Amino acid sequence: MQHLAEQILTHAEGLPEGAPLAAKGLLHLGSRAGVDQALSRLAERGQLIRAGRGVYLRPIKSRFGTRAPSVEQAVEALAAQRGEVIVPTGAAEANALGLTTQVPVRSVYLTSGRSRTLSLGKQLVELRHAPRWQLALGKRPAGSAVRALAWLGPEQAETALRSLKQKLPAAAFDELVTAAPQFPTWLARSVGKAAHV
Numbered sequence: 001m002q003h004l005a006e007q008i009l010t011h012a013e014g015l016p017e018g019a020p021l022a023a024k025g026l027l028h029l030g031s032r033a034g035v036d037q038a039l040s041r042l043a044e045r046g047q048l049i050r051a052g053r054g055v056y057l058r059p060i061k062s063r064f065g066t067r068a069p070s071v072e073q074a075v076e077a078l079a080a081q082r083g084e085v086i087v088p089t090g091a092a093e094a095n096a097l098g099l100t101t102q103v104p105v106r107s108v109y110l111t112s113g114r115s116r117t118l119s120l121g122k123q124l125v126e127l128r129h130a131p132r133w134q135l136a137l138g139k140r141p142a143g144s145a146v147r148a149l150a151w152l153g154p155e156q157a158e159t160a161l162r163s164l165k166q167k168l169p170a171a172a173f174d175e176l177v178t179a180a181p182q183f184p185t186w187l188a189r190s191v192g193k194a195a196h197v
Contacts, residue, residue, distance in 0.1 A: 004030045005038045009047060012058040018073025020081055021048065021056040052118045059121075068121030071107050075118075075125065084113040085135045086127065090151025093144040097167060099152065099160050110134060110147065133182045141172035142179065146187075154186040161194035 007029045012021055023035045030038070039056050042048040048056045049068055057074060059066040068074075079086040089108045094100045107123060110130035118125040134150055137143030145164050149157050165173055173195075180191040 004034055005042055008035070008038050008042060012048065012056075015058065016077070017060060018057065018069035019077040020051065020074065021058070022054055022081065024054075025081075049119075049121065051120060052116055055118065057120070068123065071120060071123065071125055074120055075109055075127075078118070079111075082113060084111050085138060086111045086113075087135060087139055087143065087147065089128075090134075090147040090149070094148035094151050094160075097144060097148050097164065099148055099163060133184070136182055137175065137179055140175065141168055142175040145172070145176055146179070146183070149187055149190070154190070157187060157190040158193065161190055162197070165194055165197075 008021070008026060011026065011029065015021070021039070023032060023039060026035045026039075029035060039048065040050075043050040043056060046059070046066070049059055051057050051074065055078065057069055060069055069077075075086050078084070086109050088096075089104065089110055091100075091102065091104045092108075095103055107125040109125065109127050111127045112132070112135050113127070113129065115129045116127050118127065134147055135143070137146055145168060148164075149160055152160050164176075168176070177191055177195045180188045180195075183191065
C-alpha cells in the first residue's frame with residue numbers, strides 16, 4: 001500500500017500548483033478501493049489536503065511551512081478538471097466593478113455543477129449552483145457585469161448600467177446587450193433601456 005501512496009505523491013508533484021486530485025484520475029495506479037484508501041491515508045498524514053468529497057490538493061511548501069493553494073488556483077483547477085463553469089458571485093463582481101464598496105467576507109463562487117463546500121486549509125469555499133443565464137458569459141467583462149447586476153437587483157440595475165456603460169469597453173457592453181434575451185425580464189428590459197440611452 002505504501003508503494004501506491006508514493007506513486008500518488010509523485011503524480012501530485014507533477015501537477016500545477018492548486019490542481020485537484022481525484023480517485024478517478026488515479027485509477028491507472030491501482031484499484032479504486034486502494035486509491036481511495038491511499039488518498040485518505042495521505043490526507044491523515046498531512047501530505048495531501050482533503051478539499052471536499054473525493055477532491056484532494058497537494059499542500060504548498062515554503063520556507064514558512066506548508067499552506068493550502070490559493071482559492072483562485074484551486075477553483076480554476078477544479079473547474080478545468082470537472083468541466084464546470086465556476087465564477088465569482090455577483091457581490092464580488094459588483095465590488096470589482098466599483099458598483100459597491102461592500103467587500104464579501106466569505107469565499108463564495110457560482111458554479112454550473114452542484115452546490116458544495118471545499119475546505120482549503122482553514123478556509124471554506126462555498127460553491128453555489130447558479131442559473132445558466134448568470135454563467136452564460138463566463139469570466140468575460142460582460143459576464144462579470146451580468147452577475148453584478150443580478151446581485152444588485154431590479155431597483156439598482158438601471159443606475160448601475162449607466163455606470164457600466166462608461167466603465168466597460170464598448171465591445172463588452174455590446175456583448176451584454178446581445179445576450180440580453182437570455183436574462184430575466186427585468187434585467188433584459190434594463191439592459192435594453194441602457195443600450196438606447
